[in-house]
Amino acid sequence: MASWYLYSIAALLLLGTQRFLYKVAAERDCSSGLTTAVFMGTVTLLSGVAFLVTSSPVPSFSTLLLLALVNSISFAGNTIAHIEALRHLPAGITFPLTRLSLGLVVVVSVGFFGELLSPWQWLGVLLGFAVVGVLARDAGSEVRPAGDRRTGFFLVAICVVCGAVAAISSKVAAVSTSTSGFMAMSYLLGTGFALAIGKQWGGGKKPGHRGAAVAIGVVMGILNYVGFTAFLLALQDGPLSAIVLITGMHFVIAIVLSVLLYKERLTLPRSVGIGLTLLSVFLLRQ
Secondary structure (H helix, E strand, O other): OOHHHHHHHHHHHHHHHHHHHHHHHHHOOOOHHHHHHHHHHHHHHHHHHHHHHHOOOOOOHHHHHHHHHHHHHHHHHHHHHHHHHOOOOOHHHHHHHHOOHHHHHHHHHHHOOOOOOOHHHHHHHHHHHHHHHHHHHHHOOOOOOOOOHHHHHHHHHHHHHHHHHHHHHHHHHHHHOOHHHHHHHHHHHHHHHHHHHHHHOOOOOOHHHHHHHHHHHHHHHHHHHHHHHHHHHHHHHOOHHHHHHHHOOHHHHHHHHHHHHHOOOOOHHHHHHHHHHHHHHHHHOO
8 A cells, every 4th residue: 555645544534633623613712813823833843843853954945935935824824714614604514615625736736737637537526516506505504603604605715725725835845845844834934824813813802712722722733743744745755636635535524523522413415515525535536
């Protein structure tokens, strides 16, 4: 079995658990800005130590800085928008829809990295977009308390774009520079962006919730550090489209945990939407 596949599975499990903590942060009314800043600060510390210990070479500092800047902005925006979207839409809708970033990644993989898609894979892309219609209708039947459907979908759209940019910049970094140096620089910048964004947009501003935000952020950071390291190791040897599609299934873990722990309903349209998403991911791997 290829090493990149094993790394991808590890990333799938770890990042899926981390994404569920987005739901926990939203349920506890934690500040998305503070939670994201602590999460990214934790990863910065861990990856910085790894960079110093391994003395990983950096071919070009300017390239490293540029890639880290693009990745940090997109990932910070994705994380905060994702947590905010969960204030308006249930996890069963939010998590599958944010995975539509896979379609954008596949298109870039074909056009920029020269990866070829089969007819079945193109069918998978189309099915992915069909999920939007199915889950959009279901969103009308249930929103979060005090939530707004249009705001929720706008935030999901931000997640899709930012998620695609983050994945593509990670692939470029994995094959062109130090992975630990990239992580340290990217998450350091991301911590600053999260704090800046959180001042204007972050919810959960009650002082009593700060402790929970910090605790959740630290756990998210540990899970993300190990999971993202596995993701970058997979990208060093494997195809971007296949790896992103495998790790992109992490939303299933988050949804299952949300159903088990927060008793969210799995309506028929939502179940169909999740099934179509899984089928889309499967077809894209052919």
